[in-house]
Amino acid sequence: xxxxxxxxxxxxxxxxxxxxxxxxxxxxxxxxxxxFHHYYSLTELLERWIVKHNLKINSVEEIMQIRDTFxxxxxxxxxxxxxxxxxIHHLRLHSIYGKRPKMITARKQPRWVEKQRxxxxxxxx
Numbered sequence: 001x002x003x004x005x006x007x008x009x010x011x012x013x014x015x016x017x018x019x020x021x022x023x024x025x026x027x028x029x030x031x032x033x034x035x036f037h038h039y040y041s042l043t044e045l046l047e048r049w050i051v052k053h054n055l056k057i058n059s060v061e062e063i064m065q066i067r068d069t070f071x072x073x074x075x076x077x078x079x080x081x082x083x084x085x086x087x088i089h090h091l092r093l094h095s096i097y098g099k100r101p102k103m104i105t106a107r108k109q110p111r112w113v114e115k116q117r118x119x120x121x122x123x124x125x
């Protein structure tokens with residue numbers, strides 16, 4: 001069976017049930033249109049991991065065979081280095097760091113999120 005979608009989607013499908021998505025945006029507290037944002041790009045993590053292990057994945061069966069190992073190796077990046085944001089704040093973050101943020105921005109993104117939260121609650125308090 002050939003791959004019909006991006007490899008990362010097979011990883012995300014498997015990992016989603018363990019995401020710790022909150023019930024409100026971390027920045028503004030909105031409870032609507034919530035997204036789960038990974039500070040480390042799953043696509044970039046997967047691409048690096050495939051190169052590191054010298055793998056060639058050409059079928060659904062092949063991605064299914066390795067996805068649990070990948071998820072286990074990157075559990076911190078998948079489940080802890082993440083934040084729940086409303087769709088508006090999620091779009092703002094990506095407008096600054098790009099559609100597919102580079103790995104070097106993974107430490108900068110949480111600082112941006114904290115600054116936005118401080119600004120939001122600083123105005124409200």
